Amino acid sequence: MIEASHLCKNYPIKNHNNPFRKDRQLRCAVDDISFTVSPGELVGYIGPNGAGKSTTIKMLTGILLPDGGMVRVDGIDPFYQRKQNCRKIGVLFGQRSQLWWHLRLDDTYRLLKHLYEIPDEQYRKRLSVLREMLELDSFWDQPVRQLSLGQRMRGELAAALLHSPSYLYLDEPTVGMDVLVKERIRELLKELNRQDGVTILLTTHDLEDVERLCSRVMVINHGKLLYDGTMAQLRSRCTADATVTIDIQGEPTIIDGLRNFRQKGNQITFSLNRRLGEGQLLAQIVGCNHVRDITIQEPPIEEVVRDLYQRSGEEEQR
């Protein structure tokens, strides 16, 4: 179980170039964030650029010491009991390579085997599984410096998973991957989560990742946790409109108060917003027409999240 309570992190920043001036300001990157992640969960951690996602991950993994609050992973403090924590976690930073630049992939893996003291048999099995799943064979013999971004990322992922961690922190794992590889990575993560019960926390800017993978999503902006819950609930809190399309038998009877109303023959389309209590309108129009077919298109997830980011931005300014 990952527990974070009242986490805070301030970075000292200088907004001048004078190295002798002492005055420094603090930028609050993470501000009083609390959550728990139970074993076996797959959680998406999203937020706009500079929201504090990476900072949170760094504190959870024990690289960064929180300025306030505490982190416990299975009751262990990841900063003070670093080595104990390291054996249980796998970490991937999308922008940072842990592979040896001039060497081949398996050189790095062999080193990791010894660093984590993985038994021979287990290592062989694990490696062949990962090799197949991530399709590493086609570039197995090349030095890492010759790999493409997507290929390298697959290699990185294998490196993070080699010691069979029970917690996996992924900071933008799908960055630079093509559609097919992304799909494969998602499958892999799902399988790890379902079969091996690996707890996964991932940050991403690709909302499809979250939609396809995560049972739970946390949204952060300006260092504050805005939302923590299921994807469906997130949708329902959204102020963006849904689009309703109704096929009607005979001439449609129209009522007042429909927004963005359009009619094309027997088909009418209008916008609906649950938060404005417009569900009532739908009931009315269905009541006074002979309805053949009805489709309600929820706002796309991008819209939902954009809406949330924007509102939190406005609140910040006020």
Add this chain to the structure above:
Amino acid sequence: MNGTSYLLLAYYSLKESLVYIKNTMVFLLFSAFGLLIQYSAWYALYWSVDFMPVMGRSFETMLSYQILMVLIRSFTDANGISRQLEQRMVSGEIALDFLRPVAPRGMLIARSWGEKIFQMATDLVVFSVAVLAVGGIQSPASIEMMGLFLLSLCLGYLINLMFELLMGTFAFWFVGVNTLKWFIDFFQLAMSGAIVPLWLLPDWLQFCTKLLPFQAILYAPAQIYLGGMSNMEIVQTMGLQVFWILLLMGLQELLWRRGKRRIVVLGG
């Protein structure tokens, strides 16, 4: 066992430095060239004026000292650990070191040994060629002396290692350790006996060098090898070496513990 992972680390960094083998060839020439210049300079000094009484030691001893210094410098070199540490902190790679269930400093040292082995091999070539060229150098008075020399050489390496680690640790607080290190390197070159044997320095300067760790890195082993010390002095010198190791180690540990808490991993 973790011993294997340290060996692998050293092996990989050796392999990676072999990629830059051409650079090393340049260093090899550089090192040989430096030795040649020194040889000519001392040769000129010895034979142009009646320099002998001032020098205190024979030309052969001086020559042995200079050639021996190639080996001693090579062995006690900590291979830019401070530079590496700073660079890892600035680039944020240090995060990866802290994510492994082993000691980050251990990994750092293991990595430096890969480069070290490579560099010692090239220096050994320079040394051997130089020895052959001048027809052999002085050897220590006895097998025991040789043993003491090797021991003091190892202690010298440890002092330098601790010093470099300490310097690197400052990078937790400010970036620019590398520049500072340049100044110190220059200072160190003069005060450690790397170029001019300390027995040639005026007394007050010799006294100053005694207060710094640098002479305990290079000069002390060289003196033991060349038989410039009584048994009593050897014991004192080694005691001093151990003192420096412990002092620097303690300081380093103290700073490291505090620095670790204020690490900011850049990027991401």
